Every structure is written in structure tokens, then in C-alpha cells.
Amino acid sequence: MSVDARKTIFLVEDNRGDIRLIQEALKSTTTEYEVIVARDGMEAMAYLRQDGEYAEAIRPDLILLDLNLP
Known part of the structure; x- marks a missing residue:
């Protein structure tokens, strides 16, 4: 897969365990991707x-957002 076809997933999550769980779940996909993690809403907005x-920063293809951020 070419670099241009690589997908970017922007994960906004403060819990390390949840970050690890999501990354493990994504390993089963056949799509090449890069996961960028923001640990709070301020970092995500920046x-x-x-x-x-x-x-x-590049525009993400997918945003996964924890709705219960502090």
C-alpha cells in the first residue's frame, strides 16, 4: 500500500488501558493506518x-473520541 493510501486515526482518550485496547483491536484490520493519540480535549483541539x-498536523481520516474526558 502506498504512503498516500495510509489512513490516519485520531484517538482522543485519557485512559492508557483503553488506548492499548483500541490499538490491539485495530491490529486485526487489513488497512494500513497511523494512530495519533491526544490525551485530553485541549490537546485534541490544538x-x-x-x-x-x-x-x-495532517487531517485525520477517522476520529475516535472518548465522550467522558475530564
Whole structure:
């Protein structure tokens, strides 16, 4: 699969166990992907707005969001 076809999954999750569980579940897919993790809502918004250190961040193909973030 070419680099251009690689999918980006943006995971917004504060629980390390849940992050690990999701990454394990994704291993069974046949699609090549990169998982980018934000640990809280502020980091997620900075990434999506391409603020500061995320100025060159790529737009994710899929966002998985923990609705119970602190």
C-alpha cells in the first residue's frame, strides 16, 4: 500500500488501558493506518486546529473520541 493510501486515526482518550485496547483491536484490520493519540480535549483541539506544535498536523481520516474526558 502506498504512503498516500495510509489512513490516519485520531484517538482522543485519557485512559492508557483503553488506548492499548483500541490499538490491539485495530491490529486485526487489513488497512494500513497511523494512530495519533491526544490525551485530553485541549490537546485534541490544538491538533485539529493545527495550533503550535501541531501546525503541520495532517487531517485525520477517522476520529475516535472518548465522550467522558475530564
